[in-house]
Amino acid sequence: MTPAFQMPSAALASLGWSPFFAEQIEPADAGLVPVRIAVVHRSRLMAETGSGAQIRLGLQGGGTMDFAVGDWVLMDPETRMTVRRLDRRTVLRRRTESAHIPQLIAANVDTLFIVTSCNEDFNLARLERYLALANEAGANPVAVLTKIDQVADAETYRAEVAALQRGLAVVLLNAKAPDAALALAPWCGPGQTVALVGSSGVGKSTLLNTLADKAPDQAQPTGGIREHDAKGRHTTTARSLHAIAGGGWVIDTPGMRTLHVSDVAAGLDVLFAEITELAPACRFRDCTHAHEPGCAVQAAVAAGTLSAERLERWRKLDAENRANTPVQTGPRGNKSAPQRSKRR
Numbered sequence: 001m002t003p004a005f006q007m008p009s010a011a012l013a014s015l016g017w018s019p020f021f022a023e024q025i026e027p028a029d030a031g032l033v034p035v036r037i038a039v040v041h042r043s044r045l046m047a048e049t050g051s052g053a054q055i056r057l058g059l060q061g062g063g064t065m066d067f068a069v070g071d072w073v074l075m076d077p078e079t080r081m082t083v084r085r086l087d088r089r090t091v092l093r094r095r096t097e098s099a100h101i102p103q104l105i106a107a108n109v110d111t112l113f114i115v116t117s118c119n120e121d122f123n124l125a126r127l128e129r130y131l132a133l134a135n136e137a138g139a140n141p142v143a144v145l146t147k148i149d150q151v152a153d154a155e156t157y158r159a160e161v162a163a164l165q166r167g168l169a170v171v172l173l174n175a176k177a178p179d180a181a182l183a184l185a186p187w188c189g190p191g192q193t194v195a196l197v198g199s200s201g202v203g204k205s206t207l208l209n210t211l212a213d214k215a216p217d218q219a220q221p222t223g224g225i226r227e228h229d230a231k232g233r234h235t236t237t238a239r240s241l242h243a244i245a246g247g248g249w250v251i252d253t254p255g256m257r258t259l260h261v262s263d264v265a266a267g268l269d270v271l272f273a274e275i276t277e278l279a280p281a282c283r284f285r286d287c288t289h290a291h292e293p294g295c296a297v298q299a300a301v302a303a304g305t306l307s308a309e310r311l312e313r314w315r316k317l318d319a320e321n322r323a324n325t326p327v328q329t330g331p332r333g334n335k336s337a338p339q340r341s342k343r344r
């Protein structure tokens with residue numbers, strides 16, 4: 001009935017629609033229209049339709065908690081009610097200290113720009129936290145190092161960051177320079193969705209404004225001119241989907257003070273692949289790579305092929321992840337930290 005389902009229009013494709021979503025359409029969905037969530041407010045949703053306009057979506061009971069910016073939903077075009085959400089290709093989420101349920105950050109993100117500055121914010125352990133999040137989400141991580149104009153030796157950071165994960169792309173830029181968007185162009189383009197994450201003040205809003213090529217009156221306030229609330233926190237906390245000049249979509253996220261890891265076991269395995277791959281050679285299947293005899297990981301440290309600092313950072317993140325991740329099954333329910341996974 002709706003031609004969009006048989007053959008997605010160019011507009012839908014440029015909005016990020018792909019066979020992954022088209023395959024979820026069932027005969028019973030005839031007449032419904034796919035739209036993409038652009039803003040999630042407490043009690044309402046705004047969506048992009050592919051025609052350039054945002055519309056307000058109605059909800060069939062329940063709040064907006066289960067929706068993330070970037071989600072695809074099927075809408076009844078007459079009532080503009082949300083009928084159902086399509087399965088996500090990727091999903092970024094984090095558990096805040098107080099929340100029992102992981103909070104949704106963004107959905108269907110192809111590339112995660114992990115933004116850090118070459119000055120105060122620069123920290124390998126912090127980058128590893130974001131990498132674990134990206135890996136777990138299924139998004140391709142790209143490390144974006146800003147403020148290269150403020151340090152003398154920006155290039156020296158490149159190799160350190162690239163070594164954090166196999167195949168990791170690293171981009172160095174001045175977020176305020178007009179050519180900043182050019183450096184990120186390989187990951188942007190029609191149908192591509194990127195998200196910006198990182199600490200407060202590293203240049204995410206500056207990059208967003210460059211990418212989205214916004215008129216000054218529509219621009220996201222940046223650190224210099226931003227208002228703060230009574231607690232001294234930034235007031236811009238909403239995340240939203242913005243069109244990128246030249247194609248693609250960018251989702252901004254509020255600056256995160258501390259990213260606690262949880263629910264990222266698979267993400268850590270990808271990040272620390274060199275450790276994950278050595279573990280099967282350890283004598284004990286549940287080796288903690290700390291003091292056990294016959295530990296292949298400790299042997300690699302002794303041989304100089306694995307740095308002790310890297311192993312220590314793995315240990316810390318792995319322990320934090322286990323402590324913060326509730327057990328899904330088992331008689332004790334959500335009470336205890338999981339047992340060591342059997343890696344063999």
Ligand SMILES: Nc1nc2c(ncn2[C@@H]2O[C@H](COP(=O)(O)OP(=O)(O)OP(=O)(O)O)[C@@H](O)[C@H]2O)c(=O)[nH]1
Binds near residue numbers: 147205255
């Ligand atoms: N010199 C220089 N200044 C930058 C660069 N990137 C950002 N800034 C400045 O740093 C300050 C903070 O930048 P924002 O873009 O607001 O940082 P943010 O990451 O969006 O911060 P939150 O919104 O709090 O998460 C602003 O004054 C920017 O102008 C850069 O590459 N070089």
Ligand SMILES: [Zn+2]
Binds near residue numbers: 279283287288290292
């Ligand atoms: Zn071991």
